[in-house]
Amino acid sequence: MARLPVYLRALTTLSEAGTGVCSSEDLAAAAGVNSAKLRKDLSYLGSYGTRGVGYDVDYLRYQIAREMGATRDWPVVIVGIGNLGHALANYSGFRSRGFRVVALLDADGQRHGEVVAGVVVRPFADLRAIVREHGVAIGVIATPAASAQDVADQMVDAGITSILNFAPTVLNVGPDVAVSKVDLSKELQVLAYHEQRKAASHETATETA
Amino acid sequence: MARLPVYLRALTTLSEAGTGVCSSEDLAAAAGVNSAKLRKDLSYLGSYGTRGVGYDVDYLRYQIAREMGATRDWPVVIVGIGNLGHALANYSGFRSRGFRVVALLDADGQRHGEVVAGVVVRPFADLRAIVREHGVAIGVIATPAASAQDVADQMVDAGITSILNFAPTVLNVGPDVAVSKVDLSKELQVLAYHEQRKAASHETATETA
DNA sequence: TCGATTTTGTTCTCGCGTTCACAAACTTCT
DNA sequence: AGAAGTTTGTGAACGCGAGAACAAAATCGA
Numbered sequence: 081m082a083r084l085p086v087y088l089r090a091l092t093t094l095s096e097a098g099t100g101v102c103s104s105e106d107l108a109a110a111a112g113v114n115s116a117k118l119r120k121d122l123s124y125l126g127s128y129g130t131r132g133v134g135y136d137v138d139y140l141r142y143q144i145a146r147e148m149g150a151t152r153d154w155p156v157v158i159v160g161i162g163n164l165g166h167a168l169a170n171y172s173g174f175r176s177r178g179f180r181v182v183a184l185l186d187a188d189g190q191r192h193g194e195v196v197a198g199v200v201v202r203p204f205a206d207l208r209a210i211v212r213e214h215g216v217a218i219g220v221i222a223t224p225a226a227s228a229q230d231v232a233d234q235m236v237d238a239g240i241t242s243i244l245n246f247a248p249t250v251l252n253v254g255p256d257v258a259v260s261k262v263d264l265s266k267e268l269q270v271l272a273y274h275e276q277r278k279a280a281s282h283e284t285a286t287e288t289a
Numbered sequence: 290m291a292r293l294p295v296y297l298r299a300l301t302t303l304s305e306a307g308t309g310v311c312s313s314e315d316l317a318a319a320a321g322v323n324s325a326k327l328r329k330d331l332s333y334l335g336s337y338g339t340r341g342v343g344y345d346v347d348y349l350r351y352q353i354a355r356e357m358g359a360t361r362d363w364p365v366v367i368v369g370i371g372n373l374g375h376a377l378a379n380y381s382g383f384r385s386r387g388f389r390v391v392a393l394l395d396a397d398g399q400r401h402g403e404v405v406a407g408v409v410v411r412p413f414a415d416l417r418a419i420v421r422e423h424g425v426a427i428g429v430i431a432t433p434a435a436s437a438q439d440v441a442d443q444m445v446d447a448g449i450t451s452i453l454n455f456a457p458t459v460l461n462v463g464p465d466v467a468v469s470k471v472d473l474s475k476e477l478q479v480l481a482y483h484e485q486r487k488a489a490s491h492e493t494a495t496e497t498a
Numbered sequence: 499t500c501g502a503t504t505t506t507g508t509t510c511t512c513g514c515g516t517t518c519a520c521a522a523a524c525t526t527c528t
Numbered sequence: 529a530g531a532a533g534t535t536t537g538t539g540a541a542c543g544c545g546a547g548a549a550c551a552a553a554a555t556c557g558a
Contacts, residue, residue: 085478089457103535112459116517116538123537131536132524148478149485156477167376173457173474178481217484218477241487242480248298248382250321258483260476265382267469268365268427269294269357271451272387274467275426276358278450312505325547332507340506341554 081121084148086111091141103134155182155214157240159231160223161191161201164246164264168222169197179218183210187227204231208238218242225249232259290330293357295320300350312343364391364423366449368440369432370400370410373455373473377431378406388427392419396436413440417447427451434458441468 090110108115228247299319317324428449437456
């Protein structure tokens with residue numbers, strides 16, 4: 081489920097606040113979802129709550145982390161070390177959640193040798209060797225849109241089975257490769273769309289008035 | 290609709306490739322969606338296609354852009370100029386889609402005066418004045434999770450009505466404020482979850498074998 | 499001009515996810 | 529011990545979005 085990370089984060093917050101036990105209502109409020117939905121999601125993992133009491137925060141946290149694979153370290157490769165690649169390499173949220181950036185790759189020879197976040201930028205051609213060496217399963221694409229498909233193809237070829245794509249393109253990959261897409265400007269455009277509609281409806285409202 | 294930006298991007302790609310007219314099948318393939326869904330989305334905006342022919346690429350592009358409010362410039366404020374804030378300020382995709390970063394704000398006095406992407410970093414206290422001066426409606430939060438809610442409150446107070454939140458927290462705002470959330474590590478965690486399940490199912494498969 | 503062909507716009511159905519509502523189970527107080 | 533009060537886990541209804549299927553409209557060829 082895509083909501084497990086949210087629950088995990090909410091549980092961590094509760095745990096840091098010293099909460100030992102919480103009800104589904106509390107946790108749902110912290111995660112910003114309906115409590116029935118939360119209970120159903122959790123029951124899918126197993127019966128980790130106690131009726132009349134609630135959930136043990138740390139125990140549930142561990143169970144969710146285990147289910148999500150967050151109890152082990154995931155080696156990750158980032159391709160495309162531009163502005164965004166820099167930020168991703170430095171992003172502390174990755175490391176703290178069990179992701180380890182084992183390599184930074186870029187096609188631009190000028191960037192090779194540069195050290196970003198303690199990792200040396202290497203040629204894109206090293207991809208296959210790195211994947212094999214570290215057992216990398218997850219790749220991050222932070223290149224321009226034009227090169228994204230090519231990078232994805234070579235990632236799949238090298239053995240990567242999960243891709244996080246920050247380039248604004250639809251990637252075509254085989255059925256057993258998982259692709260997740262984050263489009264930074266899309267979200268802004270959706271907000272602008274709502275603003276636009278607000279403004280438009282206000283216009284017509286004043287016109288009819 | 291949240292898919293309009295995707296259609297717009299696909300249309301731009303088609304236009305740059307010299308395509309004058311395209312069918313819903315073509316556009317749907319480029320956008321990675323079902324053609325019936327695409328036609329339904331477009332018909333919601335109006336009847337901009339011609340039966341038996343298809344859609345005029347540039348005309349449709351203009352209509353979608355107009356509907357989304359992409360024909361005007363949207364002033365944007367970014368709060369929190371850490372790694373992520375830097376990357377966002379430098380992200381060319383914003384400017385090319387009609388978003389203009391009019392101010393960079395940070396609570397840390399050490400950062401004030403620094404120039405990022407041609408814009409000076411200013412104190413967070415200047416928020417209200419900047420919003421009023423430029424008529425800013427959209428704010429971007431790139432601060433740590435701890436300060437995000439406070440920043441959001443002050444944004445709303447200053448008159449901002451749409452917030453793009455990169456901090457890993459659920460924001461509580463009034464009903465007439467739109468909040469969009471991007472969680473960089475959540476996406477990675479979802480991919481790791483699938484990898485975990487793949488690995489787990491493979492284990493049980495070999496166990497039973 | 500008329501039929502054949504293509505493609506849009508729309509209706510209808512299906513399936514999934516969300517939410518409500520309630521029974522089972524656990525704690526606490528008397 | 530038993531009753532009262534909580535809270536989980538789940539069965540059932542509701543709503544919404546996705547996809548299939550079809551009718552309306554436009555072009556093209558004869």
